Amino acid sequence: EVQLVESGGGLVQPGRSLRLSCSAAGFTFGDFPMSWVRQSPGKGLEWVGVIRSKAYGWTTEYATSVRGRVTVSRDDSKSIAYLQMNSLKTEDTAVYYCTRDLGRLDSWGQGTLVIVSS
Amino acid sequence: DIQMTQSPSTLSASVGDRVTITCRASQSISSWLAWYQQKPGKAPKLLIYKASSLDSGVPSRFSGSGSGTEFTLTISSLQPDDFATYYCQHYTTFPVTFGGGTKVEIK
Numbered sequence: 001e002v003q004l005v006e007s008g009g010g011l012v013q014p015g016r017s018l019r020l021s022c023s024a025a026g027f028t029f030g031d032f033p034m035s036w037v038r039q040s041p042g043k044g045l046e047w048v049g050v051i052r053s054k055a056y057g058w059t060t061e062y063a064t065s066v067r068g069r070v071t072v073s074r075d076d077s078k079s080i081a082y083l084q085m086n087s088l089k090t091e092d093t094a095v096y097y098c099t100r101d102l103g104r105l106d107s108w109g110q111g112t113l114v115i116v117s118s
Numbered sequence: 119d120i121q122m123t124q125s126p127s128t129l130s131a132s133v134g135d136r137v138t139i140t141c142r143a144s145q146s147i148s149s150w151l152a153w154y155q156q157k158p159g160k161a162p163k164l165l166i167y168k169a170s171s172l173d174s175g176v177p178s179r180f181s182g183s184g185s186g187t188e189f190t191l192t193i194s195s196l197q198p199d200d201f202a203t204y205y206c207q208h209y210t211t212f213p214v215t216f217g218g219g220t221k222v223e224i225k
Contacts, residue, residue, distance in 0.1 A: 035214075045154075045162065045205055045216040061212040064119065097161055103209040104152040104167035111161055 002026040002107040004098050009112030016088055020112055022081040022098030030054060030076035035101040036083045038094035039111075046094075048072075050101055051081065066092075088116045120144050120208055124217035130225040137193040139220045141206035146186045150210040153182055153191045156219075157202045165204075166191065196222070 008020040036048040049062040051072040071084040093116045099105035121144035149169040154162035164173045166182035179194045206217040
């Protein structure tokens with residue numbers, strides 16, 4: 001069974017940085033792209049970014065709204081994906097989900113809440 | 119970016135009703151469309167991919183159709199467990215984008 005567990009969320013001041021982690025189990029982590037999706041309170045889903053597998057050079061893509069402030073990375077030896085967020089804004093307040101990305105997002109973690117507020 | 123537009127945004131229905139949700143893409147996405155179900159406080163769950171393929175374990179009352187720019191999600195006989203919010207998502211190219219969601223409420 002695929003399991004994805006996010007951690008690292010919390011309350012952070014505007015302008016600060018935060019790194020989220022996603023621990024994976026139940027599948028060969030290194031073979032799959034991993035995406036992050038966020039959901040602001042009471043709002044819809046917004047894709048944030050993806051990191052491809054080693055076979056595709058661990059290349060990344062980002063949403064326009066976060067490009068330049070966000071970095072997705074991974075440690076295949078630990079089966080962990082990361083989302084580094086810099087220069088956080090109040091509008092980054094959201095639940096952040098990591099997902100296994102087959103194009104369709106077939107497995108999701110439970111999410112971790114990030115609140116950006118002074 | 120490809121825009122995904124869902125309608126209606128809210129739908130009131132009764133148990134046993136046939137329910138249809140529409141998703142339109144701003145340009146052709148072939149069949150690269152997925153549907154998700156989300157319940158309050160929970161992560162989304164994949165229901166359908168490639169427009170009409172049912173994900174493993176998803177009840178057969180759910181079905182998807184369409185290609186190009188217009189797609190539908192149909193629930194043939196609404197069950198109590200189906201009251202939730204539904205999202206479409208294209209995955210033809212990055213950035214992937216989601217529709218705004220359709221909340222299915224109890225009538």
